[in-house]
Amino acid sequence: MNLPNARGRTMGFAALAAAGLFVAGCAQNAPQDTTDPAGESAQMIYDLSWPIFAIAGIVGVLVISVITFVVIRDRDRGQPIPEQTHGKPILEIGLTILPALILIGVAIPTVGTLMALNDYDDTECVVNVTGQQWWWEFDYPVQDGCGGITEPIVTSGQMVIPADTDVLIRGTSRDVIHSFWIPRLNGKRDMVPGRVHSLKMQADEPGIYAGQCAEFCGLSHANMRMEVVALNDGDFETWKANQLEDYESPIGEQALAGEAAFVANCSRCHQVDGITDADGVPIVSRPDLQVYPGAAPNLTNLMTRNTFAGASWDLIDQDRRDEVWNADPDEFGALYLAGVEDSWFNEIDLREWLRNAPLKKPMYADPLQLDETDGLYRGMPNLALSEDQIDDLLAYLLELK
Known part of the structure; x- marks a missing residue:
């Protein structure tokens, strides 16, 4: 079996599937489009969603980039198992605190929006x-x-x-x-x-x-x-x-x-x-x-x-x-x-x-x-x-x- 060719076909199919999913989300006339709000409640949801999508997108790009870098750098080249070292406490603590801060930053406007959406007094x-x-x-x-x-x-x-x-x-x-x-x-x-x-x-x-x-x-x-x-x-x-x-x-x-x-x-x-x-x-x-x-x-x-x-x-x-x-x-x-x-x-x-x-x-x-x-x-x-x-x-x- 020709592995490089098989790998290329797999990557091609994956790219085609991703393109199909992207195109499936496109429409000229989409009456049920959440990104086209026409009322106050829908506008609040829209205003909340874009910053969260942006944060999630940035985090996703960073995670995928780090994983890709590590996979390529440390891929198996037939070498013996590298020396194992203890983790870095500062990095571990930082990567624990940072997600917590991000979640808090997302939670505050989310809770505020939910409370506003459920205010029926007016x-x-x-x-x-x-x-x-x-x-x-x-x-x-x-x-x-x-x-x-x-x-x-x-x-x-x-x-x-x-x-x-x-x-x-x-x-x-x-x-x-x-x-x-x-x-x-x-x-x-x-x-x-x-x-x-x-x-x-x-x-x-x-x-x-x-x-x-x-x-x-x-x-x-x-x-x-x-x-x-x-x-x-x-x-x-x-x-x-x-x-x-x-x-x-x-x-x-x-x-x-x-x-x-x-x-x-x-x-x-x-x-x-x-x-x-x-x-x-x-x-x-x-x-x-x-x-x-x-x-x-x-x-x-x-x-x-x-x-x-x-x-x-x-x-x-x-x-x-x-x-x-x-x-x-x-x-x-x-x-x-x-x-x-x-x-x-x-x-x-x-x-x-x-x-x-x-x-x-x-x-x-x-x-x-x-x-x-x-x-x-x-x-x-x-x-x-x-x-x-x-x-x-x-x-x-x-x-x-």
């Missing part, structure tokens, strides 16, 4: 966040904050908040541990069943801020996304008023047929506030009898959101999405509040979802194999809808805005 708005497989529920309780909320608002996928306002998130989970993470607004916070964990969030200006569940939570963990939508005060008031408007049945023939299809097939799990049965009795969903977490996304005003199914797919087409995401902060609110219109409706993905949800998003769809859940579904099952029913449902869902 929060002006409260949102309850609940994780479940595999979507996020956002519940706005009655409060004086958020400009005043007189009736509860429940939504999913996109959490809408007033811009330049400190928002207190109170998070928990209905099934397994999830982790709420909007990188441009704050760090991660685990949502644990039976506990309530708090997190402060604030966005400097209107826009959409993407996030991702950061704790492995089962089959469709990678498809459990969320977005925070920040609106200026006037647009946020408009959004609240729209969420609290009374329900009105559609007037179109196909949309009315879709309403009936929704009541027959979907209302057991999905709530639409204000919808009634044929006798005028309000329909209250009972997802606790169908799915293991005991909840399903509230579909009231569904088409005021941009996403569905755990924010995994857009309700708007790509051109409209680019327009909304890249909008100037002063123009963003009007574009977002326009909701979903026929001309930019992403019908394909929603139709595929209604046709066979577990095929589009991997979920535990066979209750016979879910002994630990007493036969309850994890996620949305295949409802075996006909194409005519899907057509009717799409016409109805487009009216929910």
Whole structure:
């Protein structure tokens, strides 16, 4: 075997792997970029991380340099074992004290930043966040904050908040541990069943801020996304008023047929506030009898959101999405509040979802194999809808805005 050539190939593969890792970290459009903070909490994390990265980088370079020097200088040349000598006390003491001083220097600003991130005294708005497989529920309780909320608002996928306002998130989970993470607004916070964990969030200006569940939570963990939508005060008031408007049945023939299809097939799990049965009795969903977490996304005003199914797919087409995401902060609110219109409706993905949800998003769809859940579904099952029913449902869902 030619050892020099083998060594060269090994070094080449190592260099190629290192280059691949470096390139994998590059992206022109990275909505979950922690190095692009857009809020006070994220800015504090960013300001803390760079000095620590610099210190770690310097230490790393020094350690690697010393190791490389020693390995090259003292590599085996066939000589006898060199004479062994006792260590140098001054050097040993110095190399013990120096790391301790570095750690103290890192610990002081770290503790200060953590205390500031967990100071909730100045929060002006409260949102309850609940994780479940595999979507996020956002519940706005009655409060004086958020400009005043007189009736509860429940939504999913996109959490809408007033811009330049400190928002207190109170998070928990209905099934397994999830982790709420909007990188441009704050760090991660685990949502644990039976506990309530708090997190402060604030966005400097209107826009959409993407996030991702950061704790492995089962089959469709990678498809459990969320977005925070920040609106200026006037647009946020408009959004609240729209969420609290009374329900009105559609007037179109196909949309009315879709309403009936929704009541027959979907209302057991999905709530639409204000919808009634044929006798005028309000329909209250009972997802606790169908799915293991005991909840399903509230579909009231569904088409005021941009996403569905755990924010995994857009309700708007790509051109409209680019327009909304890249909008100037002063123009963003009007574009977002326009909701979903026929001309930019992403019908394909929603139709595929209604046709066979577990095929589009991997979920535990066979209750016979879910002994630990007493036969309850994890996620949305295949409802075996006909194409005519899907057509009717799409016409109805487009009216929910």
